Amino acid sequence: MKPMTLKILEHQRLSDDAYLLRLEKPEWTWKPGQLVGVTGKKAQDQRDYSIASGPEDDSLDIVYRLIPHGAVTPYLVNLVEEEALQVTGPYGRFTLRDLARPMLFCATGTGIAPCRSYLRSFPELKLTLLHGVRYQKDLYFRDEFEGRCQYLPFCSREDLDGSSGRITDALKEMELPEGAQAYLCGANEMIYEAEEILNHRGISHKDIFREPYYYRAYDN
Ligand SMILES: Cc1cc2nc3c(=O)[nH]c(=O)nc-3n(C[C@H](O)[C@H](O)[C@H](O)COP(=O)(O)OP(=O)(O)OC[C@H]3O[C@@H](n4cnc5c(N)ncnc54)[C@H](O)[C@@H]3O)c2cc1C
Incomplete structure (x- = not known):
């Protein structure tokens, strides 16, 4: 899978150290529960993030907690609207198994x-x-x-x-x-x-x- 560059539509602080990033939708779709790989400042810094929005929503959302000594989240926290983020995906199998069951x-x-x-x-x-x-x-x-x-x-x-x-x-x-x-x-x-x-x-x-x-x- 090739990394895609997605524009940031909104970057919102949710609490002291949690943030919501709303990205423009990629050309591929995803299943609820899947995740994306996000590239930090250096190409080798890649971290996984669950997609927090549904495929019918008008953005691809991720929610992250800032880890001050981490490799990727201190980079994410400084990004502003209209800037771009490198994203790969979708991956993962944490998808819904049986909708009928509680x-x-x-x-x-x-x-x-x-x-x-x-x-x-x-x-x-x-x-x-x-x-x-x-x-x-x-x-x-x-x-x-x-x-x-x-x-x-x-x-x-x-x-x-x-x-x-x-x-x-x-x-x-x-x-x-x-x-x-x-x-x-x-x-x-x-x-x-x-x-x-x-x-x-x-x-x-x-x-x-x-x-x-x-x-x-x-x-x-
Ligand atoms: C499948 C998968 C899905 C993920 N989805 C999300 C997501 O949706 N949102 C999200 O915030 N993170 C998610 N993560 C964690 C994410 O990939 C990063 O590890 C995290 O954002 C820290 O990245 P970093 O490079 O800043 O710090 P790193 O250098 O990766 O980590 C520094 C230290 O912080 C610890 N750490 C990492 N995340 C947390 C945390 N949330 N709380 C406390 N300690 C932590 C690590 O164990 C490590 O010791 C996911 C991880 C996996 C494997």
């Missing part, structure tokens, strides 16, 4: 991106979304999801409407949708732990799909 989507941070693409493409999905972040201000897209699915936010570092905690604690106790398939996206630690809990609770490996973003988290 979906349990667990995301940490920017791992919510593919879920946004799913719901924008298939508003009728029977979706339960668990979004784990550090602070309330990191609950970007809350307005988009609330009321359109069962939306369960979690903040690990502050109280949220009287409750706080982690996705994995909730998974141990909550009522799981009957016959659900689980999609896990973001920090590898969450994915690993969530899969173990879901297995114990009766969701087998073949009904669990994973998209790990990173293994050793940068934190601040």
Whole structure:
């Protein structure tokens, strides 16, 4: 696949360190859940980003967290509208398997991106979304999801409407949708732990799909 140059339509700050980049649509299309490779300042610096918009939307969106010592995101953060970005794709198999079955989507941070693409493409999905972040201000897209699915936010570092905690604690106790398939996206630690809990609770490996973003988290 050859890299394409796509113009930036909009670059929006979503929270202290998360950003939404809306790019012009490429000449190819994608399936909800797929990703693109993005080239940084140097050609050898390539990183993957889930596509956060649906193929029927009028832009190709990505959501990224700025990692100050990273190779690519400090380059992305300085880009402005009308500038261009090198993108390759689409890749990936974190696509929807069975639209008819209830979906349990667990995301940490920017791992919510593919879920946004799913719901924008298939508003009728029977979706339960668990979004784990550090602070309330990191609950970007809350307005988009609330009321359109069962939306369960979690903040690990502050109280949220009287409750706080982690996705994995909730998974141990909550009522799981009957016959659900689980999609896990973001920090590898969450994915690993969530899969173990879901297995114990009766969701087998073949009904669990994973998209790990990173293994050793940068934190601040
Ligand atoms: C399949 C796939 C899809 C991905 N999709 C997205 C996406 O949609 N949005 C997104 O923000 N990232 C996504 N990532 C991660 C992304 O590819 C980069 O690794 C990330 O943006 C950091 O790039 P960087 O070059 O600035 O830092 P790097 O030099 O790659 O990383 C520096 C350090 O930060 C850690 N790190 C990377 N990402 C995070 C994070 N989000 N939170 C905490 N620590 C982190 C790394 O493990 C590493 O230790 C995805 C990764 C994969 C494998």
